[in-house]
Amino acid sequence: MKEILSAKFTELFGSIEDAGYYFAPGRVNLIGEHTDYNGGHVFPCALTLGTYGIAKKRADRTLRFFSLNLEHLGVITASLDDLSFHAEYDWANYPLGVIWAMKERGFELPFGLDLVVYGNIPNGSGLSSSASLEVLTGLILKDLYNFQKLTMTDLALIGQYSENHFNGCNCGIMDQFAVAMGKKDHAIFLDTNTLSYEYAPVELHDAKIIITNSKVKHSLVDSQYNKRREECTTALRQLQKDLDITSLGDLEIDTFEKFKEVITDPIVAKRAKHAVYENQRTIEAVSALKQGNISRFGELMNQSHDSLRDDYEVSCEEIDLLVDLARSIPDVIGSRITGGGFGGCTVSIVKEAALDHFVNTIAPVYKEKTGLDAEFYIVEIGAGAHKLETL
């Protein structure tokens, strides 16, 4: 990877001397979906797939971006004197948004930079290619401009801030946090209310985690995603008339069941139900995993999917088909949609000996019914964003 990136950097921008080489992963969430903006728990892990970047400081105020994934867009040029969203900057609005968000936080860049990136996370698959790019940019800025005060958690928050206020998706903190804080072979049990977290080893004995990409791009995610968020806020406001809570994540199931009648719209009540139950499911799932009870973990993953399909309504036909096919295989311990929804990927826990059977059973039926070629990735859990070397 380094050779390809550095050859491109030299070709486009000249000498590579003093440039830095960096990596930020993608993430997959095992359980705890649509809980992060509700003050609940999530349980994601970083992947070994991710975004690589070579970057170097400039002596003027110009910013130049190039992606080896989108070569046809050429070099995208911006300036520190105009840190605003431009549709024609396309993907470069993500790094630009982070530069803007850094400035808002008091970390202003004195000079511009040149950046070449390459990512191997499938775009639009719900594996956080955008959070990966945001945290990668944050890490590059911290390193090149010596912003030593910024912690990895700060970089996650800055990435989220830029996504919320520059790129227009009102996402929670899960993706950026997992990308920044990931740890090899561990998932992160994060309380999004306090940002306190714990690493849990993902020991699945004779099973593996496999991601299935439906190839349905979750293009609707922004508008529908923001709508779900609003529905949860409405539910919270109504519950707060009777309860002293600051988020839906504060609610245990019994309390929710007792007070849910105050939510006037039945659709809004379903959204709140998902948020409350999913949070409790996540807490239980992590404790099951710690006790080595993988089958309980799988059952909770299945329940998570059913709730996302029926109550939260963020699944789609293709994803439901993948989940149903997976669950029809006896050696599948659990299977669910992962990420923002409306397409993207499923995550399944499958006995290692049945992995080939899993792929060979699902791929042809899925192709026949949808016309789409599903893709499968066996998950290796990797580290969070880090610098690879100075060149």
Ligand code: GLA
């Ligand atoms: C997207 C968002 C996250 C989270 C998930 C759903 O990935 O970026 O903040 O809300 O959806 O769990």
